[in-house]
Amino acid sequence: MTAETHAVRRGSARSHTVPTATGGGKRRDIQGLRALAVGLVVVFHLLPSLVPGGYIGVDVFFVISGFLITAHLVRELESTGRVRITEFWARRVRRLLPASLLVLAVCVVLTFTVMPAITRPQNFTEIAFASGYVLNWNLAASAVDYLNATNPESLVQHYWSLSVEEQFYLVWPILLTVAVFIAARSRMRAPSTRPLSASVTTRRGVLAALLLVFILSLAFSIYETARSQPSAYFITTTRAWEFALGGLVALVPGLRLSEALRAALSWIALGAIVACAFLFGPGTAFPGSIALIPVIATAILILVGDSRAAFSPQRLAHVAPVQSVGDLSYSIYLWHWPLIVVVAANVSAWPSWVRIPLILVVTYVLAVVTERFVERPFRKPRGAFRRRSVTFGTMAASIGVIVTVTVLATVGIQNAVDQRQDDLQEQLSGGGSSSSECIGAQAVYNDCADPFAYTDLVDPAFAQEDGPWAWFDSELAATACSSATVGSWVERSCAFDGASDDDPQVLLIGDSHADHIASPLQRIAEDRGWALRVETRQACNPFRVAAESDDENAARCASWGADVIAQTVADPDIDVVIVSTRGDSGVWEANAATAFRDLEAAGKSVVVVSDTPNVDGRQVSNGDLITGPACVLAAGSVDDACSWDDERRDTWVEDTAAAEGVPVLDLRSLVCPDGVCHAIVGGLIAFSDENHLSGSYALSLAGWFDRELTPIIDGASARG
Template identity: 35%
Template sequence: MRLTNAEQAATPRSGAPIPTPAAPAAATKEPGARPSHWRPDIEGLRALAVGAVIASHIGFFYAEGGFIGVDVFFVISGFLITSLLLREIDRTGRVSITGFYARRAVRLLPAAAVVLAATLAAAWIWLPRTRLPDIATDAAAAALNVVNIRLAREGTEYLNADAVPSPLQHFWSLAVEEQFYIFWPLLLLAVALLARRVWGGRFAPGDHLRRRRTAAIAVVLTAIGAASLYLSATQSGPDPVWSYFGIHTRAWELAAGAGVAVAAAHLRRLPAWAAAAGSWAGLGLIGASVLLIDERTAFPGTAAALPVAGTALVIAAGCAPHRFGATMLLGVAPAQYVGKISYGLYLWHWPLVMIGPAMLGVEEPRLRHYLVLMAAAFLLAVATFHLVENPIRTRRTLVQVPSRALAMGGGLITGALALSILASLQPMPAASNEEAAEITGDDATVWDLLDESSDVDTVPANLTPALEDAKLDEPALYDDGCVVERDDPNVDEDCWYGDPDGDKTLVLFGDSHAAQWFPAVNQLAEAAGWRLLAMTKANCSVPDVREYDPKLEREYTECPEWKDGVYDLLDDVEPDAVVAATYDDKEVMADDPDAAWTDGWVESVERLEESADEVYYLADSPDLGEDVPDCLAENPQDASTCVGDLDDALIEPERREDTEAAVADTGARVVDPIPWMCDVDEGTCPVVVGNLLVYRDSNHLAARFVAELAPQLAAAIPLEPAESQ
């Protein structure tokens, strides 16, 4: 799901930048009055952008590409903020850095702090307690304007593939803006000072310094924009997560708006007919972006040029006086009001999208539910604007004394950090004082307790791992870097385990659903005196198929490249046995995906048989469809609610049967693990067996649980003990 953020620099009434204390507007106008440079077309663009974002997020008709609203806001922000800074430079010859950041603090932080606090409280009340630490960390990152970096890092980790988006994820674009504005005012100040030294002599012509200074700013701006656009075009495909959230691929969008501000004096001379036509053309490009761009578009890439160019055209056209332009539509009263409250509307809408269904008690929300929630977001935005934003940003003691504004901003950030820490320390809800039978591998085993586990009522006090630690209960392969990341096609030849002195070699091959079996497979290898080579890669299927990767948002070309490298390595190693496993829920790019999947498994198994003496196809484990630790945290007194239905937990059961039969025909051995973790007779898949948590998310088995399945795995995959044993 794409997430975007609205432009945040606005005036007391209209949403345009707040004048500096020394600006004429501040001296001649009452707080809340519109400055002379107020632009109704820009106010309308804000309304259009936030409306597109919301429509995209709630699944409104034909609005999948509405996330481009963030690009509209970036251009608006670049134009307005740079216009403000250029006016200050023209007036004083320099930029007040403290004044600039004071205005940002007064404009942005109060509303953001209110939303952060309210979201943390709502998450504590309505969301599973297991999610609260992560949301608290997101809140801290948002307060420090680094949440985009956190999201990029989290998004590139395969174990978070099925994680629910954070209700604070939308703060990423505010972080991008603030990161841009860390260096942009400083660059403008440096250019202004250098220009005055070089061209500002006593005998220089009157307008000479201003023209040269503007040209120098244009050169700097062009260099920044060109470099960022190049990174956007070249990195959005191979590295989509960092490209989407990163300042390096977004700076050009802000620079585009800044470029319009630099050229504004020339744009004022546009013929009226050209300005009117340009504004409509720009509006058309923005509308086309919503319709043509979707989740599969490599973004921002070059695709973002469509909404960026459209927004720049509308703003540029508005620099010249004209009639019959797009302001006829953008300037209507409802659009003007929505534009005025767009910052608060953006801040409130996403937490309500993510938490609102739980507040309403709706498990599968529909569009009508989201429309109700967006009505609530509108009311909250109105209240926030009139009770928080406007009163604070028009308060003379803050507007005219930057030190006070900065102190207020520091206090709000500190308060948000304190709330984040407090939220992260909240304990899990108490379930029961009773302790379940411990799985010891001797007295009580998973096999002994499985049949009665679907009727477990409460989460045991000695649950292992504890719910708050469930996400961390992963195989050692991850810490060792032996689960290769998506964008890396290289084979790591150093992932050796088992008995290092063993004469025979076992290979574990596949994606994360192969890696999850490592604790048991490694026990087998150690007990038999075999070496174990772990060849696993994030989301990379064993079968020879073309697959679409939702994280990369394109065909997963690195997967077959990596597998070719693995096959070459296995030809050299000549393993005695290979255990291959894969998550069945993959998007196969073929006319007949099921047939391609089965045929792909056969081709890959036959290729493995060229190198190995024995090949074992370890069929996929169940997918329960919802995060198990979250479910148990919500239902600590009724754990049976989280028990999975076996029929629903098997992905494509008919294809699974066909694949097992086809692989068996190749001579490979098929191992079905379902009876080890599900009550086949009752058709249920427990989530707690004895004191063990079975799943660390919706579909990955917990490492501690897998370790206890070693006896079952040993019976299915008998390894002949080495002679030294």
């Protein structure tokens, strides 16, 4: 977007008029801010340890956009009394979408050709959302989806900020038009001894709207960041105040400040932005109230304006390379991230001193070409593209093509996953053939030969999509299970009926590690005639004890766990309680021991299932912890691809159970026999991510659970 500008006047040595939003010419200081913003983002993506808060570059862009767009709309309102909204949208489409859709189309091709198969479903899904400029909402949902929170980055993940901007462009002219209309109507109805000019009315209406957006959005941003920071980061409503502040700067009249004061304010503001880039990081509660620092600093720099004074930081923006990066900032932003992802997926073994310069050079070259041959021609189009109908029609057709291709590709992938699941279902129900008794975990508990061999069944792309709940019969799950998101995580409740009222009543409680064994337990319960209930909450150890420092999710976890255990103790129908949970979120041994005693005192038989390990693929991934499918893919098509020494940690739940005489089923021994953990077991990839069992591997546990649980449940039933 070409900067709205102000012709800088030298003025006197003592004072200078701060530029307003109404001038013409090129604001080189804003181009410099753009260069700074895109530079922070690119360096953050390439070297996050160097500038861990470089993500604030996006916020700098938001303030700039708020300033420029508000200034443009206010000028139009003042000069014509209205905004030609469809013409405004058409200009935005011509300015932004040609380059954006080009990069999306290239990303579709890259996904088909050079990206690993395990990344295709996510890439195609996010490309479709990005083409409709709603990716930020999709990422917000994924960020709080516990089973998707560790997905690898897609080629277009950076389009979340472009989605926010496009939504701003869609709503802003309507908002300001309505605000000015209301202000004009109020002026006509209110008696006044001093009539206001149309210009004053316009600015008052816009000011009221901007203040309202600023206050409400900032308040919501602070609230939502405290409640659910992952989703707050992406959604538009937590960012609108940043655009509004830029708009408020556009309404500020020219101020006269001394050069010394202007320089001092500029250096302080620039220093604040740079300091945030170095001091903020992944643990910063962003974009809550702390985002005020870089946002206000950006607003101050825009308000102070350009300068040729030798001691002013704005002089840094005047040099040709900085202006070039500012001019190319949009295309640089579009291209740099897909290149980073492609390089990481294909040549991650190359040293960083080769990869980083390569990415930077290719990014700059592509940005130059894109700006010259894509952005520039559409900025001032000729012929048919000057017509709004052609502009919108071409936009809709282009988006339609991208969405169609990605949806068809996603459907094809899902069909392949479904077929693969059907094939495995048949094999796992093979009725005793030797080959069917050695699939997945069966290869360990049936003592099969070569249990960790790389066979034709190994399929990283399938494993990536092989979630635990995919193995429930959809009709059965729909009638037996319900779920709700409370806080950020899902709580699930299921009730599978037994053969009769006299059959054993079994309850499975825990977190997502209880979820991933629910399917094999349900199969056994169905075969044995047990009634099975499931009560789980993601990321929640049911023995958690509330603490004053708890956030919303932790507090809910503590109350949920206490309620489930109390209700179980009071329920006379439950015969057996199976507990499966992670132990790495805290240690609450005393509470667990009390729960075990209370349950057994109420006549329940309690069984604890040991936790499964996290995938440790550091030997094949340059020291990074990655998912099971990614680890197997990185290790290559070799036997025992991706294995690691077992280091049992956070075993306090099992240890407490053993101390209380509660039987512990050693599920971990089926993944880590003899002290070594394996990502491939019986031809199946055991993990769908970095810690959850894949659905097919979990289902292969049915025979083992049947063998281990049946005596316990039959005994409990007999006692009952």
